[in-house]
Amino acid sequence: MTENKIVKCPICQFEKTENLLDLNCGSLCDSVFSHSVKIEACLKCGHIYNGLSSVEIAGLAKYYNKESAPLNLGATDKSGDRPGSDSPFALQRYSQLYSLISCYIHNDFKVLDVGCAAGSFLDYLHKQGLNKLYGIDIVEDYVNYAKKKNDNIKLGNAELIPFNDNSFDLLIADQVLEHLADPIQAFREAKRVLNANGLLCIGIPDALRYSETHFFDFYWFLIKEHIQHFDIEHLKLLASLEGFELVTYGKSDAPIMSEKMILPNMNIIFRLTNKTCGLTISDSCFKLKKEIEKYIIYNHEKLKIKRKILSDLAATQKPLYAWGIGREFLLLFETAGLKKCNLVGLIDSNPYKQETYIIDGKKLLTKIF
Numbered sequence: 001m002t003e004n005k006i007v008k009c010p011i012c013q014f015e016k017t018e019n020l021l022d023l024n025c026g027s028l029c030d031s032v033f034s035h036s037v038k039i040e041a042c043l044k045c046g047h048i049y050n051g052l053s054s055v056e057i058a059g060l061a062k063y064y065n066k067e068s069a070p071l072n073l074g075a076t077d078k079s080g081d082r083p084g085s086d087s088p089f090a091l092q093r094y095s096q097l098y099s100l101i102s103c104y105i106h107n108d109f110k111v112l113d114v115g116c117a118a119g120s121f122l123d124y125l126h127k128q129g130l131n132k133l134y135g136i137d138i139v140e141d142y143v144n145y146a147k148k149k150n151d152n153i154k155l156g157n158a159e160l161i162p163f164n165d166n167s168f169d170l171l172i173a174d175q176v177l178e179h180l181a182d183p184i185q186a187f188r189e190a191k192r193v194l195n196a197n198g199l200l201c202i203g204i205p206d207a208l209r210y211s212e213t214h215f216f217d218f219y220w221f222l223i224k225e226h227i228q229h230f231d232i233e234h235l236k237l238l239a240s241l242e243g244f245e246l247v248t249y250g251k252s253d254a255p256i257m258s259e260k261m262i263l264p265n266m267n268i269i270f271r272l273t274n275k276t277c278g279l280t281i282s283d284s285c286f287k288l289k290k291e292i293e294k295y296i297i298y299n300h301e302k303l304k305i306k307r308k309i310l311s312d313l314a315a316t317q318k319p320l321y322a323w324g325i326g327r328e329f330l331l332l333f334e335t336a337g338l339k340k341c342n343l344v345g346l347i348d349s350n351p352y353k354q355e356t357y358i359i360d361g362k363k364l365l366t367k368i369f
């Protein structure tokens, strides 16, 4: 069955795109996401987004509940980037976000954290003196966990917020918008549940700065659940279409899993004005496409080097073990020739992966011997 590709721009709804990348980065057999990641550029507004199939879009809630959450909860490294955690790196990001919003809010504000996960940003706000704190998340396990600390946590998501109209003074969506298939709907829901002049605070990776990070090849596209690649221009465009105006924003470098692994982050505050503007596309909207094209060329070059190394290894048929079976492994396996090597064992410490992953007929090992 051929799946219908959804190519309509999530911001301006234009239907024509230029495909910038179609990368087979592998997939586990029963994953919601298909093998290939398709990066599209809207020909009208220059927004960059993943061309997902309707099956992938329909499966997003299942992905977060059945794939992403068990994987994160099974991770043995507790200092990682588990959503909503209170790791030192997450706390550093919360403090960057709070320092931007603190002068626009007061302790009486009623706050909703959309995508609160384990709820640690709400705990952080509580320590700053705020008490009217609510949260929603799409993952049932996170909601159950966060509920132990705060009764005001519900199952829900940014595109369908389970609260009445005009309920909040401030909405937080930290590391959320890049995950949404329909960011317009998220802004509409924010508009509905916010009070007049309410604030919407967004934390999000800055796609304009992907090239500044030196992670694994195509890192920002291997995260298949990041389906929108925003810069500030496209966020402003979307916000102005939906009746929000920019109050302030800041770019920051937020550590993810170590001091060296830096998220090129943006924190932005919008205010609900209900004054909508027509679509005004400036030249600066097309800077993002140029930067993403540079990122893609650079990463193709890096991958080419790995292909050569793996091709030499495949020729020797020396026995190989692979440690750490994740997105990076899958890309090398599918696209860079690791599949042709003499892989005798796959090792990972995550019990969830050990129980569920079968790659090329092999189950994962906890250790070699």
Ligand SMILES: [Zn+2]
Residues within 6 Å of the ligand: 009, 010, 011, 012, 013, 014, 042, 043, 044, 045, 046, 047
């Ligand atoms: Zn567009």
